[in-house]
Amino acid sequence: MNQNETVIKFSEIKKMYGDFTALKKLDLEIFKGELFGFLGPNGAGKTTLIRILTGIIRPTSGKIFIGPFDLYAQPEKAKAMLGYVPDRPYLYEKLTPLEYFDFMGGLYDVARERILSKGEEMLRLFDLWDRKNELIESFSHGMKQKVAMSAAILHDPDIYVVDEPTVGLDPKSVKLAKDYFQRLVAAGKTVFLTTHTLSVAQDLCNRIAIIRNGEIIALGNLNELQNQASMPGNDLESVFLKITEEEQAFYPQNEQ
Numbered sequence: 001m002n003q004n005e006t007v008i009k010f011s012e013i014k015k016m017y018g019d020f021t022a023l024k025k026l027d028l029e030i031f032k033g034e035l036f037g038f039l040g041p042n043g044a045g046k047t048t049l050i051r052i053l054t055g056i057i058r059p060t061s062g063k064i065f066i067g068p069f070d071l072y073a074q075p076e077k078a079k080a081m082l083g084y085v086p087d088r089p090y091l092y093e094k095l096t097p098l099e100y101f102d103f104m105g106g107l108y109d110v111a112r113e114r115i116l117s118k119g120e121e122m123l124r125l126f127d128l129w130d131r132k133n134e135l136i137e138s139f140s141h142g143m144k145q146k147v148a149m150s151a152a153i154l155h156d157p158d159i160y161v162v163d164e165p166t167v168g169l170d171p172k173s174v175k176l177a178k179d180y181f182q183r184l185v186a187a188g189k190t191v192f193l194t195t196h197t198l199s200v201a202q203d204l205c206n207r208i209a210i211i212r213n214g215e216i217i218a219l220g221n222l223n224e225l226q227n228q229a230s231m232p233g234n235d236l237e238s239v240f241l242k243i244t245e246e247e248q249a250f251y252p253q254n255e256q
Helices: 046-053 075-080 097-107 112-125 141-151 171-186 198-204 222-228 236-245
Strands: 002-017 020-032 035-039 061-066 082-085 159-163 190-194 207-212 215-220
Touching: 002 046, 002 190, 020 046, 020 061, 020 190, 020 215, 035 046, 035 171, 035 198, 046 061, 046 159, 046 190, 061 075, 075 082, 082 141, 097 112, 097 141, 112 141, 141 171, 159 171, 171 190, 171 198, 190 198, 198 236, 207 222, 207 236, 215 222, 215 236, 222 236
Parallel strands: 035 190, 035 207, 082 159, 159 190
Antiparallel strands: 002 020, 002 061, 207 215
């Protein structure tokens, strides 16, 4: 992790839905080469921020920089730096995995040779190579998730945005996915991860932000979160529950 190089910067991101404030002028920086966990209870604002980061929706106010690019001033260059795996993989289910890879690779002008080699590598990794010519519509949710994770890497992005990656995966596939994210970070990539599976976040993440009611209330590595919650030695689940269930905000406001 290189804290001298910021690859994602949220600056005063606010999102309103009518009179409801989903995000309250959120500030956050993600550094190159870190596996960053973004956690919070249901309705805290996680999905809203992910959708803003990936360009699906726009904030009411604020700016986002992805690498050197302003997401709204230079959207194509900014989005080219991202690989996105949503919590519910929306795939073209009348295609086979290899046909889907061709389609996705074409969107990013990926060379045919890379699509074939990387597609095969990923399908073999996730034990799907024998089903490469079957229609995606016949796949389980977990299998579709593996296809989506594989497609997100084809254009070799610098940043991977992964929303609930282990939903629907069996234990072996969870282990494969965790190893996959760790290899990405070891190669200098950055992973921005949201999950409700706190054991996954504890095992993987260099730093973690906890959001509640549209505000970041805690930020740091596990030891720092334990100290902020006055719970040294406790696991992330215990720390998370204490932080999110108490009224006190643990994240110093002058650092936002």
